[in-house]
Amino acid sequence: MQANRLHLAYDIHRDIDDQLLDLFPHGGQVIARLVSETKYQEERLAASSSDTISEAPAKLPARPPFKLFYAAAEKDGACFRLIASNRKDMPVIVRYDQHRIPTVFALEGIAPDDPLRLVLFGAKNPPPSTPVLPALVAPVSMNLLIWAMSDRLRRSPPSHANLRHEASILAQFVDLLLEFWFINDKTPAADVAELVGRARVLVQEHGGPEWAQQLSRLATVDYSDIIKAVALPDNALRSQDPPPTPEERVLMLEAAAAATYSDDEDADLPPLDFPEPNLPSQLGSVPSHPLTTAAL
Known part of the structure; x- marks a missing residue:
């Protein structure tokens, strides 16, 4: 367990514990696990010598060997997004470069028109130009x-409709994946077949064309190909990557300013680009030192 600790600043850990921040797992990594589980259980059902659906499938163990596909999937690490609660007073994260120059990032999840934020002490929204x-x-x-975030994904109004929709679908994928995790040797074949059918429908409807294609040839595709099909965001910040340089920060700010934003009553706030000694204490910071498996 020690090897799976995230090295985050104290303020961020505190906000996660207080449910002011949640970690949204990358949908592709979740779906790849679900598709792999579906393939394994279909192979298990096909290999069963049972003629009655009331009996549990035989021959293959209920749970796939870890090395079958989870070893490769876990080797890729975890991709996730930080999603803020509307109760978080300052929804920003500060990341420092090697020269201790801060870059301020806005967090997803905040609904500026939430009446709660009008009465929440110290609540401010970052300027629209904040990346x-x-x-x-x-x-x-x-x-x-x-597993840790399985019951913290769904969002309710006044969260933005797009986020609510995304979170609802992601939660369905996670819930279904956890059902696969709890299959045991006594689970009837009918229950396994029903779960496999639900997984296929969910992936077909919400997984996108690439994952639907994986399903169409699931009997012949290799587990390794399923895991390799995961496409992480091009702009993802890897723990081993250094923070953006000052030049990259300028480009990020210009790109954010060029985007279309809804009206924000706090749009006239000054940029949160404070000199280091004057940074507000409530701002969390992502450490700039490389986070490697050796450092964990």
Whole structure:
């Protein structure tokens, strides 16, 4: 377990514990696990010599060997996004470069028109020009992250409709994956077949064309190809990557300013680019030192 600790600043750990921040696992990594589980259980059902659906499938163990596909999947680490609660007063993250120059990122999840934020002490929204924190990739177990966040994904109004929709679908994938994890040798074949059918429908409807194609040839595709099909965001910040240089920061800010934003009553706030000694104490910071498996 020690090897799966995320090296985050104290303020960020505190906000996660207080449910002011949640870690949204990357959908592709979740779906790859679900598709692999579906393939294994279909192979297990096909290999069963049972003629009655009331009996559990035989011959193959209920749970796939870890090395079958989870070893490769876990080797890729965990890709996730930090999603803020509307109760978080300052929804920003500060990341420092090697020269201790800060870059301020806005967090996803905040609904500026939430009446709660009008009465929340110290609540401020970052200026619209603030770049959104990209996804993060860390050398930790995605399985553990999925388990830890399984009951913290869904969002309710006044969260933005797009986020609510994304979170609802992601939660369905995670819930279904956990059902596979709890299959045991006594689970009836009918229950396994029903679960496999639900997984196929969910992936077909919400997984996208690439994963639907994987399903169409699931009997012949290799597990390694399923895991390799995961496409992480191009702009993801890897724990081994240094923070952006000052020049890259300028480009990120210009790109954010050029995007279309909704009206924000806090748009006239000054940029949160404070000199280091004057940084507000409530701002979390992502450490700039490389986070490697050796350092965990």
